[in-house]
Amino acid sequence: MRKLLFFFLFLTLGCVAASALERQSNADYHARREALARKAGGVVVLMAPLEPMDSVYEFRQENNFYYLSGSTVPGAALLIAPAVDAQGETPARAYSEILFLPPRNARAEKFTGPQLGADSPDAARVTGFDRVAEMSKLPEEVARVLSSGGRPLIYTDVSSQGEATSSVQALDFLKRTNSFVFFQDVKPMLSSLRTAKDTGEIALLHKAVDASAAAHLAALKAVKPNVTEYEISGLMQYEWTRRGCERPSYAPIVGSGHNSTVLHYSEDVNTMKAGDVVVIDAACEYSMYAADITRTLPVSGHFTARQREIYDIVLGAQQAAMDAFQSGKSFLGGTGDTSLDKVARDYIKTHGKDLHGQPLDQYFIHGLGHYIGLHVHDPGDYKVPLGPGMAFTIEPGIYIPEENLGVRIEDDYVVDQDGKLIKLSAAVPAKAEDVERAMAGK
DSSP: OHHHHHHHHHHTTTOOOOOOOOOOOHHHHHHHHHHHHHHHOSEEEEEOOOOOTTOOSOOOOOHHHHHHHOOOOTTOEEEEEOOBOOBTTBOOBOOEEEEEEOOOOHHHHHHHOOOOOTTSTTHHHHHOOSEEEEGGGHHHHHHHHHHTSSOSEEEEOOOTTSOOOHHHHHTHHHHHHOTTOEEEEOHHHHHHHHTSOOHHHHHHHHHHHHHHHHHHHHHHHHOOTTOBHHHHHHHHHHHHHTTTOOEESSOOEEEEGGGGGOTTOOOOOSBOOTTOEEEEEOOEEETTEEOOOEEEEETTSSOOHHHHHHHHHHHHHHHHHHHHOOTTTOBSSSSSTTBHHHHHHHHHHTSOBOTTSOBGGGGOOSOSOOBOSSSTTOOOOTTSOOOTTOEEEEOOEEEEGGGTEEEEOBEEEEEOTTSOEEETTTTSOOSHHHHHHHHTTO
């Protein structure tokens, strides 16, 4: 036990103070913990990652841990134990939850600011947990709930490759004290819970999308021949940062000319040339929630006839997917009649040709969309139809290296409680004529 305590003391020296994120209500996080307890039917233990002692970058909490706790403390842990009915001589156990916080470190706080500790009088009120305890109490509390009934099973962060994770490593003491305890991966359950967003999450996504949209509007006015890609990237990051966003959702992509055909081009080092198009795939996180928006612009301010043809086909494919959407029936992926991916792909296949007279669907080389949330490619259950609370992208694209011509149009959507598809990023012009008008400052 003493060695375990020293282990936690050593690894939590670099803890930072709680950040100024716009946090949801404690009731929202509590409801998620209770939902997970019901779904798991067993004890859940999760560890937050540790901040490296020599870290020079801002700490970002692990998504699942934040989803359940709203805590940004590195090296924290949580325990959730579902209610258990009485069995024989084993009494019933009520639902319980504990947040474990690392001991405060006065030296570290000179660098990072004040740190919330378990001994803080308002720790339970601030965090919303039924109980807050010091990290050294974790082993005995886990042993206590395991001995009070239920299955000898702990749901935690188990690597899909079988590698040890911070959670499993911290719980290694259980293997030495109880050979009947088994670990099972909690991530599939959390992915299922995170598929549909609650009202508070959607509000944060709105803010991420709105700030990202403002950055795209600024880029529309700044793209011109002889401007560098990194100038546009820098401008956009300035625009969303001054609106309270903490970081990009991903490495911004500003790819002109041939780079427009490279899906994840992120060097952003070239100078934009007249006659080319530029694909701008850039968005930000607001309070941990990520937007994802892409627009394709003509560097000269006007599309050529061929660029306009390809652009309109991509936009038409996106519109076809939107028109085909049915709440409770449509899927992002798949190949059946309910697949929005198939709708968009069929549209591209039946509209336009390449320079050799071949259909253009061979140049649509990625999926139609993905969930968004605490991660730009948020985990979720793709086997269930799209419905209320689900937030995702629709992003068809055509990339023709032979013509140095790539076009992607990506928008963010959410399904409201009535099953209506809402385009969150509608403020960013999408029609070719509207793009040209905005670039001209009209």
